[in-house]
Amino acid sequence: MASRLTTSNRAGWTFALPGFSLIALFIILPFFFAFGLSLTNQRLVSPNPTQYVGLDNYRELLDLGVITLEPERDEAGALLRDDDGNLEYPRVREITRSDDYPQYSGMREWFRWHSGDIAKVVVASDVVFMKSVVNTLAFVVVVAPVQAAFALLLALLINQRLRGINLFRTIYFMPVVVSIVVVSLLWRFIYSGNDGLLNNLLGAMTFGAWQPIDWLGNTDTALGSIMAMSIWQAVGFHMVIWLAGLQTISPTLYEVAKIEGASKWQTFRYVTWPGLRNTAVLILIVITMQAFAVFAQIDVMTGGGPLDSTQTLVFQAVERGYGKQDISGGATISVILFLLVLSISLVQRYLTRERR
């Protein structure tokens, strides 16, 4: 097992010590704390002693059930329909709040689908958590590839020897330096439903034909609006990483491509892209991890609303831990998030491994 890392490397370890101990103290140790707390009923403010509760916290978050609903029939057995001609079903609350079905108590409808006349209702004990999982995954799935692609495009654009190119680099990088809270506040004005900048702009471009949209107040557009703003905000950071990758590619390769008469696309496809392989892996993993941690935008812009359409995992962890004084609940969400990010990162590592 002896390697250069472990033998005669006292100076190296000494240099690493401050960093390692800070990481251990503020990242690794708190994680084990969080795992421990998620097995208890620890509160932020309470005179009651903390008790070990096993996996109760996980059960409360993850419990699911499926209820089958028969449509309502009248006395003759004919199906009842409402004014729009839709079948009528008994209310889910008659089951979840009934003593006859203790297994569903405390649960709430998450979504339903129909097969024939029968409705299948998926009930969850924590619908808000389920929605936050779905929203967070959607956020990652959209933001990671789109942000990486935009960043690469910008990096290619500014990787040229032109007069004043540094000005563009600065402009693209600027949103990264501004606090995310400030950026979120500004975008709240941009997205404002009454006379926000975006609605005005679209109105002017369509000569007034545009109907103003309340971007953040509408369940259909709220999450998308936050995605767009998040992509814009951090794209400069990843642009710089792409740029660093681009500048490691040897200019001789480009010269060869030119001599061989390669087109622009061929140069990109066969010289640039293979040269950026490691950068691409890094960027993908970094964006994925950052996207999973989305919090400040949500906190400032929507607070999880409207109708939970922008709830995310980290926002819920903070909301429960501090807002609702339920430290153990917040810790449980953090542990689940950790496992989620870890497994996705491992899958990404596997898919992008070097094939020999």
Added chain:
Amino acid sequence: MNRLAVLAGTILVGLAGPAAAQTELTMWYHGAGNEVESKLINQIIDDFNASQDDWSVSIESFPQGAYNDSVVAAALAGNLPDILDVDGPVMPNWAWAGYLQPLPIDESLIAEYLPGTKGYWDGKLYSVGLWDAAVAMVTLKSTLEKYDIRTPTLDEPWTAEELGAALATLKDSGDFDYPLDLGMAWTGEWYPYAFSPLLQSFGGDIVDRDTYASAEGKLNGDEAIAFGEWWQSLFEDGMAPGTSQDPADRDNGFNEGKYAISWNGNWAAAGMLEVYGDDLLFLPAPDLGNGPKIGAASWQFGVSAASEHPEGAAAFIEFALQDKYLAAFSDGIGLIPATPGAAAMTENYKEGGPLAVFFELSKQQAVLRPVSPGYVVQAKVFEKAMADIANGADVADTLDAAVDEIDSDIEKNQGYGH
């Protein structure tokens, strides 16, 4: 650590000379950033320190948004000051958690105080406030006259039908963006403070106040569902701006004539008076079936459990409970003074004063938010339910979910000591 600090303090005081006889007391206050408020509280402290030789109070102010978090953090770290100020509805939580100790003051001193200014938990007085706050429907005499709407009085407030008819008339006139401004932009404590009294006026409540053990049947009973349907209809029918209201419109919309009626607090009244003067009207809350109700309790003073000199802290609080200070706070930042005597000394709340109506509102209609350590969580749950219903969520399902969350929280906290 603490002993060291005391030691260091003793040495410092010893060096300071004649003042050595005074024992140091520390105090935390939520009003950092508000110059007028700081001046007022500093005046009280200076007067107190000069008035006797036993105690010397020093103050540290925090911005309101960070105050509660700072206190919780300090309590966890064991660094609480002697005197704390605490928001009325949060007090039971802190008393239950052992941050506060019962307030050892002569209760005859506060016999005349508005009910909302006295903080009782578990039968004991823990905190007392120099002022209260109240909400009213703010509108204009000229508006009501123009659309021929009856002016409601304390004895005869609007009924639910009258309110609905008035809103419909105002909406149909087309003169306003919205007839009613509920202040949906003010997220946070405004929701339970301003809106739970409307629920109570329907006959529901956030939690069952007889037992404080469950919200079942109170927050999702027939009355509460009726309230929820009514609440949702306000937004569906375009009577009030919803959760995406621009905060700037909340602050200025009424003054700019965008809204006909604003459900607003007395603290906003000064600005409105400047714009509209005598035309301004403060209407009592509507009677939605179970009597008109508004919220009570604002910031109050208490003694921290960590204090080694509760008698000194109590002496300071007793000293602060003088009508002249109550009046000064009221004149300075527009709050409702806690006693009739102090009210008579103020510009706005003396008989015939422009805001005198708030004093009566506070006295007659004010209802405390649930007096329970669990209120802190219940307020959050209620806020989310109100926002969701306003955004079109199914009323019964949303209220059921709120009840489940409140009940499970109460259970996890072993009944919160009730």
